[in-house]
Amino acid sequence: MKLRIRLLLVITFAFITVGNSFMIPDHSPQEGFNVEKDLLLVQYDCKTDVDDLHSVAAFITLMSHPDYAKVSYHAVAGTYGVQEGLYVPPNSLFQMAFGKNWTDAHNKLSAAVKDVKAKVKKTLDNDGNIWIAEAGQSDFTAALIAAVKEDMPDINSPKRFHVVQHSNWNEEVTDQQKLAYVKSNATYHKIPDGNAVGNGTPGFRTPEYSQWKTDISEPALKELWQHAVQIGNKYNGVEGRYNNEAIAAGGLDFSDTSEVCWILGLQDIKDTAEFFSLYAK
16 A cells, blocks of 8 residues: 555656646746856847936846846947937946946947857857847847857857847847847747736836935945936937837836846846835845
């Protein structure tokens, strides 16, 4: 009798394990971002929405938390696609946020691809993978992956590159051949839109949210947010640029940070207020 019970328990456990395996998300710990090896690329189009400026400040707020001190990351500005409209000059903010740890793809695209390629290859050579938070379009990503594959033709790029996109519009204004290339040569994760609350990712677009001024206690972070908001207010809706209504109302929009949260397993954060309550103090 004891043997039968033991066998029944083993079979039951095996069934539960197999059944649950289908519920593991595709960014589970077994397949997700490895803080010891992987590189996180945060790529901002900065055209024509000023929300990327807030997203930069939010990213540094997150990276300033002790839990993410070991994350290896690099930022790229000007990773836009085929959309019309003027660029939002972010250089002073990127310099404040990232120091030398960022690349300007707006002014020197070919040099930017070469620069980021070198960082990517170093990670790949050390058995790390590449995670791209696509805070914009995928045109730059296509050029980057193609350049890496030219130097490393035997690389299994769908296994080594993970591209995370949250916006339908970003996909629509990516060159469609380049978007198809990225989807064929990387693992492409399309996640729910970071502008909305309650859809499976954080909702980081909040009109009339000004509590950040008191939420943030660290002086350098507060200065960074002040600069991001200042530039955002300066260029929002100006000379035909997209008019971000949440920002025009005195609020915040760092919706592109939803992709970073997803990569790091923080997709359960509800909204802007919860983000600041967790990481701004």
